[in-house]
Amino acid sequence: MDISVLRPGELSAADRAAWTALQSKAHLQGAPGLANPFLSPEFTLAVGRCRPGVRIAVVRERGEPAAFFPFQRTAAGVGRAVGLGVSDAQGLVHRPGFTWDTQELLRACGLAVWEFDHLVEGQGPFERGAVGGFPSPVMDVDQGYETYLAKLRSRSPKFTRTTLAKERRLARTASEVRYVHDERDPAALDTLMGWKSAQYRRTGRSDRFAHEWIARLVRQLFHTRSEPFAGILSVLYADGQPVAAHFGLRTERVLACWFPAYDPACAKFSPGLILHLRMAEAAAADGIAYLDLGRGRKEYKDSLKTRELTVSEGWVARRHPVAAVHRVRRAPVRALRNAVVTRPELFGPADRLLKKVGKIRSDATVTVKPTKT
Structure with a gap:
């Protein structure tokens, strides 16, 4: 070579x-x-x-x-x-x-x-060199949104019926509900990142946007446009205010879902799920073949998916002391994490514990007004 x-x-x-x-x-x-x-x-x-x-x-x-x-x-x-x-x-x-x-x-x-x-x-x-394979759910829209929706109704009838009913309820409650597939207002991106950071803290997860390089990367990709690549910010508005948003990346045939979040004050309407259906509709109209929801256990992914891809993790190495040390350091960490994530009897308690920690952490960040002296 x-x-x-x-x-x-x-x-x-x-x-x-x-x-x-x-x-x-x-x-x-x-x-x-x-x-x-x-x-x-x-x-x-x-x-x-x-x-x-x-x-x-x-x-x-x-x-x-x-x-x-x-x-x-x-x-x-x-x-x-x-x-x-x-x-x-x-x-x-x-x-x-x-x-x-x-x-x-x-x-x-x-x-x-x-x-x-x-x-x-x-x-x-x-x-x-892979040590494990994991499902990455996708939403197929290559045959059009109506075909996707028909498959969803067949596969998850209660979920589909409930989500569409909540969308109609939101439309009755708000004077205007509007979806923007490719929002170019940076302020909307800031709103999404704020929601996502709060979600990370609330659920006990590490806040990715607390890492300056990740926040900078997302903002750069938001402004990146080429043929056929683009950073796509999609926003669901109610009465002119964002209630759910998602930032992802697209090529000619794939929309990679990346950072979804919603306003917790509107949780009863499931705006995040409504947003994903609108994203699927717009992506199908744009000629996208599928939305890749990404690796990870999430109930909403199981409800929206039509099939799964497989992604693997592991490493390939030469015979080298650095490779040996790296493997000794990384293998136990990955094995423990995957054991928890892939086994429901372990994942459930771990997830509940993280949310308890997240609630304590969120409560501890309440702003206290300074007293006058």
């Missing part, structure tokens, strides 16, 4: 166009997972502006790009998928039939180990 390792700013316009072309044809060549926006050059370049150590390995055959492998690395040679922790699709974007030698690739990239947690299907050489 002829492998060049580039910094994000060194990627040529021709190579970027070749990368995008590989993604646009992926569904015709038996690798639809490669069309995910988290595997787009735009996502890698945006992460590169927010995080150190981002690199892109360009593999050429007969002088032409055959594959693109984005990754992050430390000075010690520990490699991770680009945006590990926030990226919902990872892997090597490649031509049909292309295969690679993992050891040769890691050596060329200066990596002792490469870790992933959302490896897409069809990554044979990397899949040998």
